[in-house]
Amino acid sequence: MGLRRPIDGRKDRLVRVPDRGISVSNRRKRYQEVADVIRDRIARGEWQPRSQIPSQVEMAKEFGVSGSTVSDAIAHLRERRYVWTLPHKGSYARPAEHWREEPS
Template sequence: MIEFAPDIPRWRQVADVIRQRIKDGTYPPRSRVPSIVQLMEEFGIATMTAHKVHRSLRAEGLIYTEPGMGSYVSKDAQVD
């Protein structure tokens, strides 16, 4: 787990961690990213918070979700 800053929403802090992992190659293109349940377990966050992390990363074009299969890093994901 990470120590959360009190003045920044938790979903944003977790999304930043996942974004950094994509940037540094921990999650290369087309690799699977943590599921909602895995995010909840790793970061100790609520279900809705984990869903917001995925929604945010999808909106940025960093991940895509295959229904029933999971969420993956976009093949051309670019993190600035």
């Protein structure tokens, strides 16, 4: 269980949130951990190619991280062509033939 500020914005208390398996190691940043989970779900076929993945808000709640952390993870995956994003529509899983490990 971790602690974080509640979504309602009250700063006078912290709420307990379940551990979602996203941990911060001393060598990796949190957005990289989130990106790895998203990438693994796409690679395993949990999210089919060309299908919309959950919103950043939904993933932030699921992983117990901030929306900007999920946004950074999505940007990281976009550079590697695992996803593409349409403004105001969401992000979508790309087919495997488009993936690359290093951005060009």
